[in-house]
Amino acid sequence: xxxxxxxxxxxAAFDQRVVLVFEGDGIYALMKDQQAEVLDLKDNSLIFKALxxxxxxxxxxxxxxxxxxAIKTDQLLIPVVATPRHELKQRLQSADQxxxx
Amino acid sequence: xxxxxxxxxxxAAFDQRVVLVFEGDGIYALMKDQQAEVLDLKDNSLIFKALxxxxxxxxxxxxxxxxxxAIKTDQLLIPVVATPRHELKQRLQSADQxxxx
Amino acid sequence: MKIxxxxxxxxxxxxxxxxxxxxxQAAILSGHEVYRVFFYHDGIFNALRDARPPGDERDxxxxxxxxNAKHGVDLVVCVSSAQRRGLLEQTVAKKLGGYQAALADGxxxxxxxxxxxxxIEADRHITFGx
Amino acid sequence: MKIxxxxxxxxxxxxxxxxxxxxxQAAILSGHEVYRVFFYHDGIFNALRDARPPGDERDxxxxxxxxNAKHGVDLVVCVSSAQRRGLLEQTVAKKLGGYQAALADGxxxxxxxxxxxxxIEADRHITFGx
Amino acid sequence: MLYIINKNPSQNLALKNCVDQAIAGDVILLIxxxxxxxxxxxxxxLLQSLDDQVSVYALIPDLQARGIAxxxxxxxxxxxxxxxxxxxxxxxxxxxxxx
Amino acid sequence: MLYIINKNPSQNLALKNCVDQAIAGDVILLIxxxxxxxxxxxxxxLLQSLDDQVSVYALIPDLQARGIAxxxxxxxxxxxxxxxxxxxxxxxxxxxxxx
Numbered sequence: 001x002x003x004x005x006x007x008x009x010x011x012a013a014f015d016q017r018v019v020l021v022f023e024g025d026g027i028y029a030l031m032k033d034q035q036a037e038v039l040d041l042k043d044n045s046l047i048f049k050a051l052x053x054x055x056x057x058x059x060x061x062x063x064x065x066x067x068x069x070a071i072k073t074d075q076l077l078i079p080v081v082a083t084p085r086h087e088l089k090q091r092l093q094s095a096d097q098x099x100x101x
Numbered sequence: 102x103x104x105x106x107x108x109x110x111x112x113a114a115f116d117q118r119v120v121l122v123f124e125g126d127g128i129y130a131l132m133k134d135q136q137a138e139v140l141d142l143k144d145n146s147l148i149f150k151a152l153x154x155x156x157x158x159x160x161x162x163x164x165x166x167x168x169x170x171a172i173k174t175d176q177l178l179i180p181v182v183a184t185p186r187h188e189l190k191q192r193l194q195s196a197d198q199x200x201x202x
Numbered sequence: 203m204k205i206x207x208x209x210x211x212x213x214x215x216x217x218x219x220x221x222x223x224x225x226x227q228a229a230i231l232s233g234h235e236v237y238r239v240f241f242y243h244d245g246i247f248n249a250l251r252d253a254r255p256p257g258d259e260r261d262x263x264x265x266x267x268x269x270n271a272k273h274g275v276d277l278v279v280c281v282s283s284a285q286r287r288g289l290l291e292q293t294v295a296k297k298l299g300g301y302q303a304a305l306a307d308g309x310x311x312x313x314x315x316x317x318x319x320x321x322i323e324a325d326r327h328i329t330f331g332x
Numbered sequence: 333m334k335i336x337x338x339x340x341x342x343x344x345x346x347x348x349x350x351x352x353x354x355x356x357q358a359a360i361l362s363g364h365e366v367y368r369v370f371f372y373h374d375g376i377f378n379a380l381r382d383a384r385p386p387g388d389e390r391d392x393x394x395x396x397x398x399x400n401a402k403h404g405v406d407l408v409v410c411v412s413s414a415q416r417r418g419l420l421e422q423t424v425a426k427k428l429g430g431y432q433a434a435l436a437d438g439x440x441x442x443x444x445x446x447x448x449x450x451x452i453e454a455d456r457h458i459t460f461g462x
Numbered sequence: 463m464l465y466i467i468n469k470n471p472s473q474n475l476a477l478k479n480c481v482d483q484a485i486a487g488d489v490i491l492l493i494x495x496x497x498x499x500x501x502x503x504x505x506x507x508l509l510q511s512l513d514d515q516v517s518v519y520a521l522i523p524d525l526q527a528r529g530i531a532x533x534x535x536x537x538x539x540x541x542x543x544x545x546x547x548x549x550x551x552x553x554x555x556x557x558x559x560x561x
Numbered sequence: 562m563l564y565i566i567n568k569n570p571s572q573n574l575a576l577k578n579c580v581d582q583a584i585a586g587d588v589i590l591l592i593x594x595x596x597x598x599x600x601x602x603x604x605x606x607l608l609q610s611l612d613d614q615v616s617v618y619a620l621i622p623d624l625q626a627r628g629i630a631x632x633x634x635x636x637x638x639x640x641x642x643x644x645x646x647x648x649x650x651x652x653x654x655x656x657x658x659x660x
Binding site: 114 | 242243282283314315317318321322327329
Binding site: 033036 | 470472473498501502523524526527528529530531
């Protein structure tokens with residue numbers, strides 16, 4: 001995750017237009033109240049909160065995945081737009097490059 | 102797979118009683134006609150064929166997994182006993198040590 | 203109870219090394235003996251002396267070294283897994299002063315026989331993997 | 333067409349390095365340009381000079397070196413992935429004569445910027461992973 | 463038998479295969495990303511299909527690290543810390559890591 | 562979009578997630594252990610659920626290395642060698658590796 005986010009930040013630094021999409025269980029990465037410190041793991045929530053500093057403001061979560069998990073956007077670390085699957089698919093379709101984690 | 106088989110052979114060398122169980126898609130590891138050489142990968146079928154040299158004669162495949170995949174024992178590299186799931190489970194249950202791959 | 207462990211995954215990319223380390227801490231606190239930790243497959247990459255994680259992250263290799271220093275836990279790196287992956291080719295290891303210079307403090311190199319010994323001698327053998 | 337690749341997994345334990353290598357052979361044969369191969373995450377372990385697989389197995393590291401020698405394919409190892417994992421701490425690397433002595437022939441070390449450049453410059457960027 | 467599972471059940475079928483095999487007296491311990499299985503809304507159907515005689519445990523620090531509150535857990539799930547993990551290992555034989 | 566999948570569908574849900582998302586014009590390429598998906602008896606139900614407009618390819622050398630004969634493949638599946646893999650990559654944009 002850490003090294004994946006490094007790619008995201010680097011892409012922004014190279015003035016690439018970056019869209020972050022969270023689907024399926026990927027959504028859990030954005031959950032509030034992650035206590036990485038109990039396992040002494042790296043706390044990625046700080047990076048997510050800092051995304052806007054890097055001009056990454058386009059963060060989407062898949063609406064169907066949110067519903068299936070009964071998660072509301074206010075339970076997430078950062079403001080996101082819940083977007084239906086078919087719209088997300090269209091956005092991915094138009095990307096030059098798709099990275100998955 | 103190669104390094105997993107190293108453990109199997111070493112266990113036999115230490116006079117441990119070794120039972121090899123293939124369940125689910127693990128069965129595919131025993132398929133005849135694997136042409137590892139087309140990808141220049143290590144050909145494990147030679148090791149399977151040599152198991153009896155190492156006094157490993159107890160090789161079981163799960164009957165239900167064979168049926169679900171429509172695979173017959175004569176399609177496999179070595180002679181095996183197709184054993185029902187509940188019997189295999191009992192044998193695993195009585196083992197001192199279970200290694201999964 | 204005597205417990206031995208096997209680590210099959212590289213550090214950082216997988217949580218295996220973290221889980222095993224926390225498990226060991228708890229096992230020692232509960233009064234159990236950790237008989238051996240055997241590093242196999244990509245697990246051998248837990249032993250690289252020169253790992254330098256970013257300053258704000260846990261140092262997994264150092265954790266293992268400390269575990270050996272404080273509790274005497276036997277840390278064994280599989281020689282065939284290591285040679286295959288380039289951890290310690292002898293000629294280079296010699297330049298650096300032998301195997302021990304490629305491995306972090308507290309690790310030793312040995313064959314699969316020591317894994318078998320651990321499995322046979324310990325009451326439980328627990329695998330952590332990718 | 334210009335194609336760049338990214339390898340995210342260690343050799344032998346995963347097929348990623350094999351698949352990527354075969355893909356590259358076919359791409360070159362079809363007349364495409366392989367712009368760069370970027371080794372990231374555990375993929376950096378593809379670059380260890382001292383890997384010694386058993387004699388009857390493919391030598392994955394040597395394959396990469398040959399690819400650079402024969403076709404000039406640019407092989408880049410991510411410096412932050414490498415430092416984190418212990419591939420090339422500077423003090424040790426110096427003893428061995430600098431970075432290039434830790435890496436197999438044909439590899440070079442660089443930052444993520446070269447990954448971005450590859451993604452932007454190439455027509456396609458293909459990831460192979462665990 | 464004690465099964466140890468570490469993979470997210472929406473990405474990997476290790477938990478499902480284990481649920482299919484488990485028999486009375488078996489114990490399933492969920493660690494690392496496998497703890498996502500306990501979230502009520504998600505995979506509880508998988509756990510519901512289990513025999514009553516098979517107990518399921520989730521590792522508390524892995525829940526906490528992922529921001530999963532204990533009250534989000536499926537009611538049939540027990541939770542343990544690492545000391546409890548060690549306890550499960552000492553109480554059961556054999557132990558099978560389904561990694 | 563070209564999806565590249567490398568994991569066995571009986572152990573991993575990458576293919577299923579991709580099948581759920583794929584739309585007309587998409588292509589799914591199965592490599593490495595993902596080629597087990599094409600065996601008729603096993604996972605063909607997953608592939609059957611696909612839109613006719615989504616094509617599925619399997620990499621021939623990965624089939625051969627696993628001992629899967631071409632006549633064991635689900636009829637809806639096309640096969641390619643590495644040159645065909647390269648062809649698919651050049652013909653589609655974007656490419657998504659679901660690893």
